Amino acid sequence: MTSPPPASLATRTRPPGESLVLVVDDMPRNIQVVGNLLREAGYQVAAATSGATALRAMQQRPADLIVLDVMMPEMDGYEVCRRLREDPATSEVPVVFLTAAADTEMLVKGFAEGAVDYVTKPFKSAELLARVRNHLDLKHSRELLVQNAERLRQLDDEKNEFLGILAHDLKNPLAGVVGFADLLLDEPDMDADERSDHMQMIRTSAQRMMMMVRNLLDANAIERGQLVMDVAPHDLVDLVNFVVESFRARTAAKGQTLEVHRPDGPVPTLVDRTLAIQVLENLISNAVKYSPPGKAIQVRVRREPGLTHFEVQDEGPGLSESDQRKLFTNFARLTPGVTALGEDSTGLGLAIVKRVVQAMRGRIGAISQLGRGSTFWVKFPAAHLTPPGDNLVTSGEG
Template sequence: MPDEPVPQETKILIVDDTPANLDVLCQSLEPQGYGLSVASNGEAALALAPEIRPDLILLDVMMPGIDGFETCRRLKEMETTREIPIIFLTAKHDTEDIVRGFSLGCVDYIAKPFQYEEVLARIRTHLKLRYLARQLETRNRRLEDLNEMKNSFLGMASHDLRNPLATIQGFSRFLLNKGESLDQTERHRFLSSIHEVCGEMLALMNDLLDLSAIESGKLTLKPVRASFTEMIRSHAETYRVLASEKNLIIHMNLEDLPAFPFDARRLGQVVDNLLSNAVKFSPQGKNLFLGLDRRDSCARFVVRDEGPGLAPEEQARVFGPFEKLSPRPTAGEPSTGLGLAIAKKIVGIHGGTLRVESQKGRGATFICEIPMTGHDALPKGADKIG
């Protein structure tokens, strides 16, 4: 975002009933590149301002009909125009009139006859102030969103950690108090349960740390030219064992694409998440279909399952953190609820897209497209996620 407002993207409304004044102002401002609109009286200004939403209004005080003071008052009462800065154009220098204008909401005065340098200086100053105010408002909204997300994360993470911690505490207390009365098989079962629960907690903490790094812009990509095809094939092979435990058959149709730069670790994380979900939410004896081909300048990776599918309203939420959707893992597999949120952000920072197509009861298809143009073509700042 630039530090200054761009004149070509800035609109100014000039309101004056004197054609000579309009000519002078237009001749002064047009060479600067501002988008200019004019109104010859207060009534016309009140009709035009809500329509064009100017960034600044130059408003003559002395006009027939509705004068500048009344026009300003009405503009400040309208929802669509109340935040637009207004500079009065006037030959009146009485303190009472100046105070009245400020009390009605104007931000400045420009005295007649106009001085070219002064007009430009005052306009630029107030346009910059409005621009900075908008930036600050945008950043404040972003901070509010992040704070709300943080509170949501803390609440959900605390909830998701409470049960595993209670399990660990209960099993360990039992082992401390009565462990000597257990045989080797029972002790092994208790320790295995503690180990499994610790693994679930560690997975949740890793996901939370990844998401925190992404949101704060501290997760750095390390793209290296490599085979996207081989990376997917390698990760898919590790899931054949998990799939076989549920009698799932993995069908792969992977095109041998030319090597291009990407972060193999992070995109491998995306592939793992898509494959893990496909296995996790598929009933026994179903099929999984993996595809990879080239679409224009992108590598297109597709994972399709024969699971329960997603309703339209759930598809809009599937990439949100900690979203609780109707499909459940078919063998009780654990899930942190953060994987797809992280995957979408990683794909996005590579300049790609991740989306889902699904019908309830007919499985889900996740489509990941990654530009093959390499790291040099990534958006500015794309070596970091945030």
């Protein structure tokens, strides 16, 4: 089975307006002619009337391609080319020589100094443009190859890490399943209660593994841009109450309190209902998991101009600065560990949440101090309620 390339690999071609061409010639008249031609074709153009100025210009703002006159007083085109090749910052920039005569010896020398092509004077506009375009395309393709190779390497690292974690994390629950199944098979006379206990253990382990696999599939779907959303106005307070109620049993069991602070009236917010619930669940679940028993958790909803602010504040262990830098990345199981039996951690929740929030045009962040608890916040776009009878409309972007 072949999988499609990751959506984030770049493949598009670059429009001329994004390329800067430096024209170097000691004759201002030539610069004008070549410059106008390139400008009319849509390129950005910079000019230099000597080799030294050209090298300085390349230090300040490197061009994507250089059209370089060979015969210039003081520093000729060969010398300029050689110096460009010596500097790693400019060594890859294609140089097209403008030469008076296509004398073989001169051309060989030009190529030896690192030119990629040449055009003889007087030149034909179409030919110069074609050569410039080809070499810019080639350069762009080379850059894309490098970028894509780097991206693939990152994806490969993530995949290896993923396989390692998967193997590691599935091993324990799987060993449990096998162990309990063996017990059930080896002892046919086991009493009904014990039998039921063992089956319950098998079920819990299997559920845990299913959860992990589901998380990974979610992360993968988002990575590939296959997240299906139905963004519409929803009262965020409604969603928060719904999620908070679903945590009551867990917080009660840990002796934690879970309070909701909210403004009067509905807080219409533009979200996908299921995904927003997933976000709220993850953040509240983290506060519950990483706070010790007996602590308080505050959940707040606020209206801000054009936005709905949501936050979860806990009295848990807080996060060091180095931990904070790794938040929201894949498999970031950080220093704080779970604080009660039966709680799990795959280190994927926040990475998924961040992508989901961004997909809904929201923002997410955390404020934390080691030993002083954490506050995780999310800002979603607000939806404005217009006078009764009208539909809900979205707030302005920005």
